[in-house]
Amino acid sequence: MRERHHFDGQQLLAQLREWAHGLGFSQIGVAGVDLAAAEPGMQAWLAAGFHGSMAYMAAHGLKRARPAELVPGTASVVTVRMDYLPRASPADWVATESARPLDPAQGVISIYARGRDYHKVLRARLQALADRLAGAIGPFGHRVFTDSAPVLEVELAARSGIGWRGKHTLALHREGGSMFFLGELFVDFALPPTPPVQPHCGTCSACIEACPTQAIVAPYRLDARRCISYLTIEHDGPIPVELRAAVGNRIYGCDDCQLVCPWNKYARLSALTDFVQMLAPIALYPDALLSQVLMASTYPADVAEAAKWSKANAKQKGDAAVTAVQDKPWDNSVKSLVAFPQALATLAEKPQLSTTVIILVAIPETMVILGFVVAILILLRGEPA
Ligand code: SF4
Ligand code: SF4
Numbered sequence: 001m002r003e004r005h006h007f008d009g010q011q012l013l014a015q016l017r018e019w020a021h022g023l024g025f026s027q028i029g030v031a032g033v034d035l036a037a038a039e040p041g042m043q044a045w046l047a048a049g050f051h052g053s054m055a056y057m058a059a060h061g062l063k064r065a066r067p068a069e070l071v072p073g074t075a076s077v078v079t080v081r082m083d084y085l086p087r088a089s090p091a092d093w094v095a096t097e098s099a100r101p102l103d104p105a106q107g108v109i110s111i112y113a114r115g116r117d118y119h120k121v122l123r124a125r126l127q128a129l130a131d132r133l134a135g136a137i138g139p140f141g142h143r144v145f146t147d148s149a150p151v152l153e154v155e156l157a158a159r160s161g162i163g164w165r166g167k168h169t170l171a172l173h174r175e176g177g178s179m180f181f182l183g184e185l186f187v188d189f190a191l192p193p194t195p196p197v198q199p200h201c202g203t204c205s206a207c208i209e210a211c212p213t214q215a216i217v218a219p220y221r222l223d224a225r226r227c228i229s230y231l232t233i234e235h236d237g238p239i240p241v242e243l244r245a246a247v248g249n250r251i252y253g254c255d256d257c258q259l260v261c262p263w264n265k266y267a268r269l270s271a272l273t274d275f276v277q278m279l280a281p282i283a284l285y286p287d288a289l290l291s292q293v294l295m296a297s298t299y300p301a302d303v304a305e306a307a308k309w310s311k312a313n314a315k316q317k318g319d320a321a322v323t324a325v326q327d328k329p330w331d332n333s334v335k336s337l338v339a340f341p342q343a344l345a346t347l348a349e350k351p352q353l354s355t356t357v358i359i360l361v362a363i364p365e366t367m368v369i370l371g372f373v374v375a376i377l378i379l380l381r382g383e384p385a
Contacts, residue, residue: 007137009192019132020080023125024272025183026176027081029160029194033074035065038155045221052225054234060150070150071143071186076193078129078185079160081171082122083268084112084275085179098259101212101248110229110253111179115275122146122183130185141188146181153182164199167219168207168257174200177267178258200263207257212246216257228254 013030020028042065051057063070067077090096100108112118126144134140145151154171158164162182163171172178174197201219208216215226224230228250231239239247258264 009190012133012137013191013194015136016078016129016133019129023128024082024270025080025125025129026083026180026268026271027162027173029079029157029162030191031077031079031156031160032193033067033077035067035152035155035159038152039065042152048223050221050223050225052230052235054149054224054230056149064150064152065155067151067156067186071141073141073188074143074186075189076187076191077156077160078187078191079156079162080122080126080129080183080185081157081162081173081176081180082118082125082183082272083176083180083270084115084118085267085269086111086115086275086277087269087271087273088276089269094259094264097255101250101256103249108250108252110250110255112181112275113253114277118181118275119146121272121274122181126183126185130187133187137189143186144183145186146183151184153184156184157182159193159196161194161197164197164201165220166207166261166263167201167205168211168216168261169220169222170258172261172263173197173266174263175266177264178261179264179267204262206260206262210256210260212248212254212256213243228256 017028039062045051046058057064060070067074085093097111123144123146126146130142130144133142145153147153154165154169157171163173163176163178166172166178168178170178171180171182205219208219211227213226213228213231215223215228217223217226224234226243228247231243231247232250232252232254
């Protein structure tokens, strides 16, 4: 094993920052491993049952707030921010996105989920950052995380200056809004911590007022059981009837609390092509026709199987979903219905969706063309004789 070189912490941090920018990260910080002050809040949130059926949130116990117990030997946490607003977004993207939930002809998918699977993108780039670091200082113990249940990501981000925790509970920054992913590199050596930024929510409560399901039950306190992101992505069961009207045409996630946040006028476009929108509308199915497709399709076994699979694999997104769904021996029309996981299952829970539904799919262009042909064939077959 090579020996670890001695290094100057500040110089190394400056070098890390340069590498991180080259890898597509917009910002990095460093947090210590003592998150004891966050433990009571985390425990109270769990005790209130606000995590719903996300049992994994409780499974790691206090380790979530103790990075050195979660990954023994951790001495510092390098935090990163990666902007995901698609680079082709129009200047008025907030207005465009805000109009989607009002348009019953659309099935709305959260902005962050329209490109490649961000877990893969961030993990690969965090690992590349670790590899460069190892090249400079010698081998070191580390582990990368992104959107991982055992890690208190927003707490680490807030402590290291990536942003402050907004009243909607997400991290946000004066110069970057909140349209970004977080990631962490746990390292087994101490780096100088970077200072937190001042919070700037002030008297604003726009996110609380805008939440369609009143999921932000108090500033900085989210009842996930009411949150549309949880209900359409994490929740393994029917959407409660009393919340369905508020969920509306959002079939995967929800951006409302971010869209109204005044700081998102400073949201940055992604430096990467990975988050360019991959999803394309493939077909318009009037509700009745959608039912026909589901109920009277020539592939009922496939549809039933696909709905089951879609539910069971609700967490798969982006290119992971594409690969997974294409591996299935289903007809292409069925694949198009479930190419975006949970869309089928969610739609089945949304009888209130009005006149039309756009089935959005995440499949390569050739499949889109094929999907159009199959969709037209299905529509023709569905005509009364
Ligand atoms: S994501 Fe949507 S439902 Fe969840 S807190 Fe934000 S506005 Fe409310
Ligand atoms: S909408 Fe207002 S209260 Fe909510 S996070 Fe943004 S600044 Fe804070």
